[in-house]
């Protein structure tokens with residue numbers, strides 16, 4: 001009897017997922033069944049590497065089938081792809097038959113239908129959630145896994161991919177009495193997200209992405225013609241950069257770069273590094289192809305630099321974020337395929353995406369849904385808890401360096417002073433190398449509850465031109481409001497839509513009794529009401545993962561999509577489009593360390609012990625020989 005009860009519950013589909021499974025094809029139902037049993041045992045991340053990769057392959061397939069929703073009906077035109085064999089300023093002309101898809105100002109897509117929950121925009125009140133569950137009590141770092149370069153890197157990527165168009169109408173949020181004492185701002189105002197009619201019966205209102213969603217380096221090149229003109233020198237294909245290796249600034253002190261919103265010194269440092277990389281690619285191309293004019297040099301250098309950025313993100317940054325052998329293998333398979341780099345270098349992309357990787361396949365694939373980034377993707381990237389309260393500067397001139405290559409601390413600067421125009425002034429005094437080494441040695445924050453930076457709860461945000469907004473905001477509360485305003489599902493609905501087992505009680509989410517006590521205070525016993533952000537930050541983490549599993553499944557889908565839907569990572573990832581030397585540059589760059597070494601020779605040799613520039617620099621190198629033998633060809 002006990003066994004039969006066990007077997008029926010164990011082998012049956014979770015009742016709350018049945019309506020989703022009912023829409024699947026028989027083969028997909030079977031595949032779902034396989035991953036569902038693994039999920040019930042909480043097993044996939046404990047499986048041997050190849051089985052773990054297989055699980056993720058099945059999951060990604062199901063998400064491609066059931067978690068891509070197109071929003072909006074704007075249709076572009078067919079165009080001559082050969083004429084546009086370069087990345088345009090506004091992201092047009094990338095999809096092979098529709099020039100508009102993926103360009104600036106198109107709709108955010110969705111990974112699931114807009115939330116059906118009946119809870120109101122202020123239920124529970126966003127400042128109550130922010131104060132009771134997010135406010136930092138004391139800084140929690142994430143150990144040696146991830147440093148401030150990694151934190152800046154992801155902001156650098158966000159500013160390449162996504163930002164929402166705002167309305168002209170403002171919302172005002174007032175902190176209720178019960179938490180007012182714990183709120184740096186008793187009330188604050190901000191612009192609503194602009195809701196735009198989609199013309200479609202399914203998702204009636206959507207929002208527009210003011211950045212180009214392609215992985216096209218728009219964070220340094222701009223999102224349209226004006227942005228691109230601002231950053232170019234129009235000589236030898238190069239971009240503007242100051243003598244000291246940092247960004248140039250306009251007369252108001254705003255950096256001259258592709259994206260200048262909500263920047264801080266760590267972020268502009270990366271912009272400057274990749275401007276240097278772009279300019280070095282221009283020099284290299286000019287040497288090999290002396291006939292290339294300014295325009296040709298610019299276009300090719302942009303293709304190469306954007307691909308270098310995408311590659312570093314895929315096989316260096318992500319691997320540090322999700323530090324397990326399965327993900328190390330999975331991300332390298334995304335770029336190089338199961339047969340690994342050596343095979344691909346030698347034979348080229350002669351086999352399909354599984355054996356030779358997503359990059360270089362013959363045709364871009366969008367799984368029947370035009371490419372865009374999604375509302376849910378934005379939500380899972382809300383990672384402001386990565387930011388500390390202070391930047392710890394190191395003295396790289398000191399002669400008393402310890403054996404672990406860790407220079408002594410010279411100063412601790414409040415993060416507020418490193419943001420915006422003030423931050424730019426400070427950075428110019430600090431200089432590139434000291435800033436890079438200092439960020440390398442500082443762990444960033446853990447993505448967990450009670451770790452939201454206090455200074456961001458009274459933050460002067462910027463407009464798209466990099467100008468300060470007059471009204472400071474409580475970003476922690478605002479983020480809760482944003483997800484609700486945009487119809488992003490709350491935590492449990494989000495999980496169901498991602499084919500994950502929903503929670504039924506707080507203990508399913510966390511073992512932390514203090515957290516459970518506050519969840520009960522804020523949400524009562526209603527687990528359905530739990531905000532997505534709170535769930536993502538509270539969830540028990542898989543060993544080695546800096547983010548929650550729930551967030552990870554969105555990454556799994558979108559990380560591949562950014563590569564496989566893009567013509568310049570597929571059909572046009574070839575020497576005809578990139579040039580032989582350009583493609584060689586992409587193929588020979590594996591990590592951020594490679595780029596730092598090119599432009600600041602000696603820096604990592606002197607100051608870095610670890611293998612990746614994204615780990616805390618005095619941590620030991622990765623023991624690569626722990627990777628199973630059968631995967632060595634892929635690594």
Ligand code: HEM
Nearest residue numbers: 151154155158162163164262264378381382383384461482
């Ligand atoms: C000093 C550093 C940073 C500052 C000052 C900053 C500030 C802001 C502000 C003011 C917003 C707009 C909020 C709104 O209007 O809804 C925002 C949005 C966002 N930020 Fe940050 N941020 C910083 C770093 C980061 C980092 C490290 C991440 C990590 C992933 C991140 C991810 C995001 C995301 C995903 C959004 C939402 C974008 C959207 O609504 O389309 N930010 N940030």
